[in-house]
Amino acid sequence: MTRLTLALDVMGGDIGPRITIPASILALENDPELSLILFGDSQQISPLLNNCSQSILERIQVQHCSSVIENNQGISYALRHSKGTSMRLALESVQRGEAQGCVSAGNTAALMGLSKILLQPLQGIARPALISLIPTIDGEKSVMLDLGANIECSAENLYQFAIMGAIFAEARLNLVYPKIGLLNIGIEEIKGHQSIRDAANLLQKSTALNYVGFIEGDVLLNGKADVIVSDGFAGNIALKTLEGAVRNLLSLFKDKANLRFIKPILAWLFRFVFKQRYKCLKRINPDEYNGASLIGLKAVVVKSHGSANVNAFAHAIADVAFQARQQLPEKILAGLARY
Amino acid sequence: MTRLTLALDVMGGDIGPRITIPASILALENDPELSLILFGDSQQISPLLNNCSQSILERIQVQHCSSVIENNQGISYALRHSKGTSMRLALESVQRGEAQGCVSAGNTAALMGLSKILLQPLQGIARPALISLIPTIDGEKSVMLDLGANIECSAENLYQFAIMGAIFAEARLNLVYPKIGLLNIGIEEIKGHQSIRDAANLLQKSTALNYVGFIEGDVLLNGKADVIVSDGFAGNIALKTLEGAVRNLLSLFKDKANLRFIKPILAWLFRFVFKQRYKCLKRINPDEYNGASLIGLKAVVVKSHGSANVNAFAHAIADVAFQARQQLPEKILAGLARY
Numbered sequence: 065m066t067r068l069t070l071a072l073d074v075m076g077g078d079i080g081p082r083i084t085i086p087a088s089i090l091a092l093e094n095d096p097e098l099s100l101i102l103f104g105d106s107q108q109i110s111p112l113l114n115n116c117s118q119s120i121l122e123r124i125q126v127q128h129c130s131s132v133i134e135n136n137q138g139i140s141y142a143l144r145h146s147k148g149t150s151m152r153l154a155l156e157s158v159q160r161g162e163a164q165g166c167v168s169a170g171n172t173a174a175l176m177g178l179s180k181i182l183l184q185p186l187q188g189i190a191r192p193a194l195i196s197l198i199p200t201i202d203g204e205k206s207v208m209l210d211l212g213a214n215i216e217c218s219a220e221n222l223y224q225f226a227i228m229g230a231i232f233a234e235a236r237l238n239l240v241y242p243k244i245g246l247l248n249i250g251i252e253e254i255k256g257h258q259s260i261r262d263a264a265n266l267l268q269k270s271t272a273l274n275y276v277g278f279i280e281g282d283v284l285l286n287g288k289a290d291v292i293v294s295d296g297f298a299g300n301i302a303l304k305t306l307e308g309a310v311r312n313l314l315s316l317f318k319d320k321a322n323l324r325f326i327k328p329i330l331a332w333l334f335r336f337v338f339k340q341r342y343k344c345l346k347r348i349n350p351d352e353y354n355g356a357s358l359i360g361l362k363a364v365v366v367k368s369h370g371s372a373n374v375n376a377f378a379h380a381i382a383d384v385a386f387q388a389r390q391q392l393p394e395k396i397l398a399g400l401a402r403y
Numbered sequence: 404m405t406r407l408t409l410a411l412d413v414m415g416g417d418i419g420p421r422i423t424i425p426a427s428i429l430a431l432e433n434d435p436e437l438s439l440i441l442f443g444d445s446q447q448i449s450p451l452l453n454n455c456s457q458s459i460l461e462r463i464q465v466q467h468c469s470s471v472i473e474n475n476q477g478i479s480y481a482l483r484h485s486k487g488t489s490m491r492l493a494l495e496s497v498q499r500g501e502a503q504g505c506v507s508a509g510n511t512a513a514l515m516g517l518s519k520i521l522l523q524p525l526q527g528i529a530r531p532a533l534i535s536l537i538p539t540i541d542g543e544k545s546v547m548l549d550l551g552a553n554i555e556c557s558a559e560n561l562y563q564f565a566i567m568g569a570i571f572a573e574a575r576l577n578l579v580y581p582k583i584g585l586l587n588i589g590i591e592e593i594k595g596h597q598s599i600r601d602a603a604n605l606l607q608k609s610t611a612l613n614y615v616g617f618i619e620g621d622v623l624l625n626g627k628a629d630v631i632v633s634d635g636f637a638g639n640i641a642l643k644t645l646e647g648a649v650r651n652l653l654s655l656f657k658d659k660a661n662l663r664f665i666k667p668i669l670a671w672l673f674r675f676v677f678k679q680r681y682k683c684l685k686r687i688n689p690d691e692y693n694g695a696s697l698i699g700l701k702a703v704v705v706k707s708h709g710s711a712n713v714n715a716f717a718h719a720i721a722d723v724a725f726q727a728r729q730q731l732p733e734k735i736l737a738g739l740a741r742y
Contacts, residue, residue, distance in 0.1 A: 138593040201651045212588050215596060249551050249639040254477040257554060257636065281640045282647030297596065298640045300588040301620045305641045308621030309648035312540045 065097045070384055071154040071163035074104040075132040076170025077377070078370045081105070084169065085112035087377035091385075092120050094378070098385055099123040101163055103150040105130055129153050133174045135370065142174035143181070151175060155182045158363050165364035165384040167355075169377065172367055176213045176358055183363045186393060188400050191221050192360035194296065194367065195232055196303065200287040207233045208284075208292040211356050212300035219262030222246065222293055226267055226275070228359050229291035231399040235390050237290065245279035245289030247298055253278075263293070272403050281305075355380035357387060360396065364388045404436045409723055410493040410502035413443040414471040415509025416716070417709045420444070423508065424451035426716035430724075431459050433717070437724055438462040440502055442489040444469060468492050472513045474709065481513035482520070490514060494521045497702050504703035504723040506694075508716065511706055515552045515697060522702045525732060527739050530560050531699035533635065533706065534571055535642065539626040546572045547623075547631040550695050551639035558601030561585065561632055565606055565614070567698050568630035570738040574729050576629065584618035584628030586637055592617075602632070611742050620644075694719035696726060699735065703727045 074084040081104060088100050102109055106128035113121065131149045133142045146152040151170050157163045159182045168175050176192065185192050195209035209229050214221060226244045233242040246264055248256040253264065255278065267275035279289050281302055294302065354376030358365040364387040368380040413423040420443060427439050441448055445467035452460065470488045472481045485491040490509050496502045498521045507514050515531065524531050532549035539545060548568050553560060565583045572581040585603055587595040592603065594617065606614035618628050620641055633641065693715035697704040703726040707719040 136591040136593070201654070215588070247640065249554070249636055249643075252475045254475070280647075281643030281645075282650065284644055284647055285651045286647070297588055298637055301586065301637045301641050302644045304588075304620030305623055305644040306620075306648050308619075308623055308625070309645050310652070311621065312624045313649070313652045315540070 065095070066389055067097045067099070068165075068385055068388055069099040069101065069163045070381065070388070071101045071157040071166045072103065072381070073151040073154040073166070073168035073170055074102045074109060075150040076168045076370070077368065077372060078169075081108045081112055083372065083374055084377055085109055087372075087374045087381065088124070089113075089116060089120055090374060090378040091381035092123055095382065095385060098381075099125070100381075101125045101127055101154070101157055103127045103129055103154040103157075104132075105150075127153060127157075133171050135171050137171060137174065139173040139177050142171055143177050146174065146178055152178055152182070155179060155365070158365075159183060165366070165388040167366045167368060167377075167380050167384050169368035169370050169372055169380075172212060175365065175367055179358055179361050179365050183361045183365065185360050186362055186397050186400070189228070189360040189396075190224060191217070192358055193225050193228065194299075194356045195229060195359045196356040197236065198284065198292075198303065198306065201285045202287060204287050205237055206284075206287060206290050206292055207236065208294070208299060208303060209359065210294060210296035210299050211303050212296045213358070214295060215297040217259060217295035219259045219266060222259060222263035222295070223266045224360075226263070226273060226291065226293045227400060227403050228396055229293055230273060231396050232357070232359060232392065233290045234399075235392055235395055236387075239290055241274045242290035243274050243276045243288070244291045244293060245276050247284075247292055247294035247302060248278035248280065251278045251280060259295075270403060355383045357383070357392075359392075362393055364392060404434070405728055406436045406438070407504075407724055407727055408438040408440065408502045409720065409727070410440045410496040410505045411442065411720070412490040412493040412505070412507035412509055413441045413448060414489040415507045415709070416707065416711060417508075420447045420451055422711065422713055423716055424448055426711075426713045426720065427463070428452075428455060428459055429713060429717040430720035431462055434721065434724060437720075438464070439720075440464045440466055440493070440496055442466045442468055442493040442496075443471075444489075466492060466496075472510050474510050476510060476513065478512040478516050481510055482516050485513065485517055491517055491521070494518060494704070497704075498522060504705070504727040506705045506707060506716075506719050506723050508707035508709050508711055508719075511551060514704065514706055518697050518700050518704050522700045522704065524699050525701055525736050525739070528563060528567070528699040528735075530556070530563065531697055532564050532567065533638075533695045534568060534698045535695040536575065537623065537631075537642070537645065540624045541626060543626050544576055545623075545626060545629050545631055546575065547633070547638060547642060548698065549633060549635040549638050550642050551635045552697070553634060554636040556598060556634035558598045558605060561598060561602035561634070562605045563699075565602070565612060565630065565632045566739060566742050567735055568632055569612060570735050571696070571698060571731070572629045574731055574734055575726075578629055580613045581629035582613050582615045582627070583630045583632060584615050586623075586631055586633035586641060587617035587619065590617045590619060598634075609742060694722045696722070696731075698731075701732055703731060 133149045154166050158166050191214050193210035194213045197205045354372045355366045366380050366384045472488050493505050497505050530553050533552045534548035536544045693711045694705045705719050705723045
């Protein structure tokens with residue numbers, strides 16, 4: 065693995081440094097070629113680094129900043145008042161080339177807005193998007209975009225999402241000619257918004273892209289498409305609905321205080337015997353995976369869940385490292401020329 | 404229970420009469436005060452009634468018609484060519500007052516379009532909607548609308564959906580002052596389409612309605628709101644995603660050919676010990692419940708899943724009967740005046 069420095073906004077998320085700092089240490093332990101610049105309140109950060117080994121501390125640089133973009137700030141307010149915030153400073157360090165990628169669990173709209181201004185979209189990309197892996201019930205993975213960056217999308221936007229998604233799936237999932245589907249409310253060609261039907265026409269005309277048709281919400285987990293394309297509103301609703309359903313159903317397997325003795329044992333036995341399926345279930349659990357990538361920018365930026373735990377935030381850091389080492393933005397730029 | 408006659412389009416759905424006729428017989432067996440008029444191809448219907456008892460046959464009337472609205476027909480084509488189809492004839496019998504409600508598993512857009520033309524929206528309702536019950540993880544129920552009838556909605560449309568949903572929840576779930584939430588991609592007031600934010604403002608101003616704020620996809624099963632309001636596109640995506648996730652996860656509990664001897668036993672044990680939770684899971688299974696109501700019309704119309712099995716289609720028939728006996732359209736009309 066090549067040496068790499070990433071910039072972290074450690075103030076974002078529901079908890080802040082108490083999650084992001086232990087996660088940073090974990091990520092550094094897992095990746096000896098990684099260095100991190102931590103942007104945030106040094107008074108909160110320093111005590112959390114007390115028990116760190118010297119070899120980890122050598123790869124950490126803390127950049128103090130006292131202001132934070134809040135989750136409830138509107139995009140225009142947040143951008144106007146972004147100067148000196150942990151999120152903006154982290155992105156600026158990527159802009160200056162001091163870091164090769166950025167992670168934040170903060171305000172998604174502000175992260176996308178600032179990234180577009182500071183890092184800029186790749187040439188030819190009208191709208192960067194949020195993309196994430198989703199697992200299938202058979203243990204494979206698909207990618208899905210947009211997950212909330214663009215709530216209204218034209219047919220051309222959706223077409224570009226399909227191209228970016230295909231390149232992401234090729235690099236991230238090691239696929240050749242990935243199947244592309246459009247999220248819609250039916251599989252018949254008359255269904256859905258005009259923009260979706262027009263996007264379907266554009267995709268059908270492209271032989272370089274493996275378009276397989278409309279995909280309904282009920283088969284999101286079934287691997288009908290490797291790349292599921294949607295506007296950011298429907299995509300966000302679908303992903304969160306999926307996560308909520310899985311989280312609720314997984315709660316079945318967890319010990320409950322009011323369960324009798326047999327129940328935890330049975331739940332354990334169930335997990336053991338249905339190991340493969342349970343592993344697949346675990347993979348879909350939002351607490352076990354994390355990180356949506358802002359795709360279509362000149363650098364790698366990953367948005368962590370606001371509610372990410374230590375493992376999940378560490379996973380998001382590893383994800384940025386992987387994409388940066390894979391030179392994903394360069395691959396997308398090359399791919400755009402191909403299609 | 405009062406005597407009631409319902410009109411059935413028995414040709415709709417993926418299977419047609421082989422599902423809808425046994426379902427009709429089942430519904431009649433369960434409801435001795437119910438009579439049915441079956442609209443469809445008598446050559447397909449008659450053999451399926453061969454083993455019926457006389458007491459059931461007395462409450463069945465078959466109206467032969469040879470043409471059917473196909474699922475892949477666009478709304479304008481379907482409406483232009485609807486004359487003499489099983490769906491249209493069924494709705495016309497409601498229009499003439501021969502039946503007090505209608506069930507079809509056919510083309511949803513055509514059913515909504517024809518219902519609006521033949522049965523007409525209630526006075527003051529701009530857009531009838533599709534509404535359905537969804538279970539919560541605690542064994543309760545919520546209602547959700549619109550599920551696909553209106554893919555683009557104004558703030559006023561969403562506001563009316565909230566009113567209709569509240570009245571539906573009062574009648575159907577026996578609730579007082581039901582909690583109303585708007586489906587959105589975040590809980591902060593700056594999130595989502597302008598129409599949703601405007602609808603939130605309208606709902607906040609109404610003290611007669613118990614508006615609780617934005618609801619994200621991940622808490623759809625958690626009873627945060629009794630009435631979940633959305634445009635038809637996002638609502639359809641959310642409902643189907645929920646159904647797909649549950650159907651996939653429930654497949655865990657089913658016997659598989661390649662499972663060893665212990666697995667079916669363990670699955671059975673699991674079901675037995677986690678009985679209450681499993682019952683709740685079963686309730687959310689789309690194969691166990693069925694039927695979305697067209698709400699805001701002058702008569703009760705229920706759209707069954709195209710893939711409904713016999714039990715599910717029979718459930719949709721019972722649902723129409725319940726709503727017709729409850730005089731739901733009249734309750735909504737009275738409620739509209741109240742708010």
